[in-house]
Amino acid sequence: MGNQTIWFKRAPRIVATSSVAGPKECQGIVGRYVERALSDDMFGESTFEKAECKMLSTVIDGAIANAGLRRDEVDMIVSGDLLNQIISASFAARDFSVPFLGVYGACSTMAESLAVAAAFIDGGFCKNIVAATGSHFASAERQYRYPLELGCTRPPQSQWTVTAAGGALLSAKGDGVKITAATLGKVVDFGVTDVNNMGAAMAPAACDTILAHFRGTGEEAEDYDLIVTGDLGALGSRILKDLTWEKGLDISKNHVDCGEIVYNVIEDEFQGGSGAGCSAVVLASYLYKKLMTGSLRRILFVATGALLSTVSSGQGESIPCIAHAVVLQR
């Protein structure tokens, strides 16, 4: 199309959010805004995967309740997560008697699910949709890298998968944060093969989508209070600023990365947070509150995802990445 941006003329709105975060995450910026702070990463479950699923169920339930709706008033749940076969989302959806669309965009899932949900509402097909995702440090480490029990050391370019979930209830009407447009990303691969350096792998995808967004809309960086990326981390965020600057777009004044800001104290997290839950929880707690109270008026939310698997890496493939952007305004 040349133009990757779609406009939502009726502006579906996020009328409620819900969020859950682990104890480590609650020490940081989301701690003051999160709806439910966990005292224990296990969330009362017997496995990390079940804890992740329960976090997702909790925010789906929470978003519906916070919007003052009953479950049978929700037309659809759009969700996905990082685990193989998106079991957290599928098993969470099992608890709700609501149609389910499973999506996969790795850590870009929050933006993808918001864009899909907004399209279904703006197209007139649905009235109320929950978009949600989450991640868990221990289940992600076990699946993508090494089980925690092995005690492997982590390299300095690595990030820490956020243990958290965020959900949003999108509605055709009501008071909330409007979704006015979405720019859907292409798969971009700059040949990075280091599975511990997701920020470097994902930055070119974020750059591609952000440039496409400004090219397609004719807007400028100043039209946004914030340009928020998902989980590039400190290094990835610097790479993104360089890449966009090289292309003639200066986002340095209003760019912030959820991965970079999610943790207060950096010890083993090195470059900061990552995971589908990273941008989801920052959006569903901190950013949503700032938008609703007027501290922020208009933001570009660009969640980024690395579309690798252990099999693709094992077979010598580089890491294809993607970023989807949605425009959120009060």
Place this chain on the structure above:
Amino acid sequence: MGNQTIWFKRAPRIVATSSVAGPKECQGIVGRYVERALSDDMFGESTFEKAECKMLSTVIDGAIANAGLRRDEVDMIVSGDLLNQIISASFAARDFSVPFLGVYGACSTMAESLAVAAAFIDGGFCKNIVAATGSHFASAERQYRYPLELGCTRPPQSQWTVTAAGGALLSAKGDGVKITAATLGKVVDFGVTDVNNMGAAMAPAACDTILAHFRGTGEEAEDYDLIVTGDLGALGSRILKDLTWEKGLDISKNHVDCGEIVYNVIEDEFQGGSGAGCSAVVLASYLYKKLMTGSLRRILFVATGALLSTVSSGQGESIPCIAHAVVLQR
């Protein structure tokens, strides 16, 4: 909502399809209709996963070419597959400079991607979208069960993952097969834990969606030339007929299952075919041709998916399933 069915008032249409199938599959019903018959399951690649990805690339490319379009006229690719992190779809999308929406619905992916694509077109957001999926016997066995090299025997209730891919080019206008409605499924779990008996696990989900479709639309089974399920296999298809009959809906006269009909000679396939590629290739070759030539006028295409992972099964979980339905008519 109570009503799970959404209507596409402008009726997006499938203006072209493309299909690829392995040598075993080409001995069956799709052999006479498939666009590209492979002489070798490896498709010239070094791994099963790369062969699966190449099949998917081929049908995406084929659907665009068969529609007489250039790649830059395509607004979006909606795709997913059975492999962890849907690498076949993500890596295939890397070859195309086109926005990508990754979806996951296991073997229900063809119906899910058609429904999502139809909504984006009918909502006025896009003009041309490719919906595609595929599967490969050897990569699926390796990931979900045992590597073929182990030579494990398979129980009689098992099915054979189809090595094939199918893609459809949906367009806002043009001559083709119209998509007039979609019924989005809920996650249904009847407690089946036998990972070799997908038909029994998925039949209740197919039943749930089919009943919701007829309840929501007020139509009757006779309004369709065929009610086509994705990959229940012979046993699952019988269970579905029993379950719907118990609920007062007799689909026995016009129900057919892609998994049951895809193989001509049943040797090791036992209950028939399965996999995301099963319903995708039958739709993109045989069914599409029959619709375009007028042998079939109107069908309900109900692809079914089992939303398990090896981790969820290993942790003692049962198998949640889903089915999405789309109405296809000339």
